[in-house]
Amino acid sequence: MMAPDLIAPSILSADFARLGEEVDHVLAAGADIVHFDVMDNHYVPNLTIGPLVCEALRKHGVTAPIDVHLMVKPVDRIIPDFAAAGATYITFHPEASEHIDRTLQLIRNEGCKAGLVFNPATSLSYLDYVMDKVDMVLLMSVNPGFGGQSFIPETMEKLRQARKLIDASGLEIRLEVDGGVKADNIGAIKAAGADTFVSGSGIFGKGRDSDPHRYDSIIQEMRQELAR
Numbered sequence: 554m555m556a557p558d559l560i561a562p563s564i565l566s567a568d569f570a571r572l573g574e575e576v577d578h579v580l581a582a583g584a585d586i587v588h589f590d591v592m593d594n595h596y597v598p599n600l601t602i603g604p605l606v607c608e609a610l611r612k613h614g615v616t617a618p619i620d621v622h623l624m625v626k627p628v629d630r631i632i633p634d635f636a637a638a639g640a641t642y643i644t645f646h647p648e649a650s651e652h653i654d655r656t657l658q659l660i661r662n663e664g665c666k667a668g669l670v671f672n673p674a675t676s677l678s679y680l681d682y683v684m685d686k687v688d689m690v691l692l693m694s695v696n697p698g699f700g701g702q703s704f705i706p707e708t709m710e711k712l713r714q715a716r717k718l719i720d721a722s723g724l725e726i727r728l729e730v731d732g733g734v735k736a737d738n739i740g741a742i743k744a745a746g747a748d749t750f751v752s753g754s755g756i757f758g759k760g761r762d763s764d765p766h767r768y769d770s771i772i773q774e775m776r777q778e779l780a781r
């Protein structure tokens with residue numbers, strides 16, 4: 554049975570100068586979880602935010618789950634810091650770990666939910682021997698590093714394959730998709746098997762407009778598309 558849909562605004566596209574307020578607004582508008590992109594200018598060609606910002610959001614009063622997507626290599630050293638900072642999910646790329654099984658166990662041992670992230674050209678076979686140690690499978694529908702890119706259509710078939718693997722496992726594993734997700738394709742992405750939808754520019758937009766009601770209407774529109 555499919556888990557309830559979760560909408561996860563990617564704060565990469567938020568106004569960082571007003572981050573707490575931006576997160577409050579998207580959550581008040583009906584978003585379910587906060588997607589938190591960590592880039593190290595090494596694994597990906599961009600540099601973003603770390604555990605201090607995650608902790609600051611918790612101190613600000615954010616109680617919603619925080620879904621930390623680590624685009625960081627090597628990855629293990631930073632995991633305890635994010636757990637201490639209040640991360641709920643911690644996901645990482647298999648290419649960024651020398652010992653995938655160990656990294657997944659480390660995340661769970663730190664009290665967080667663990668996930669593996671698949672770039673568009675990364676094989677789902679990385680799941681083969683670790684399915685029982687995974688709480689989330691995240692399929693990138695763009696190459697990681699930047700917001701505002703276009704959804705790669707081949708992701709639809711990969712989502713169908715991942716959905717089959719998850720259903721066959723009988724385990725409670727979320728299937729998240731990230732990159733180019735907007736109100737006009739979210740319905741088709743759900744139909745392909747996703748249950749967790751990351752959207753950055755699709756929710757925050759490019760204009761960095763501070764009108765919070767904009768978030769109400771876009772998240773409502775996404776919910777309507779998901780309910781079709």
Ligand SMILES: O=C(CO)[C@@H](O)[C@H](O)COP(=O)(O)O
Pocket residue numbers: 563565566588590622695696697698699700701702731732733734751752753754755
């Ligand atoms: O991890 C990433 C990019 O590497 C994403 O979370 C982006 O932030 C998604 O942005 P949009 O494609 O939705 O604008």
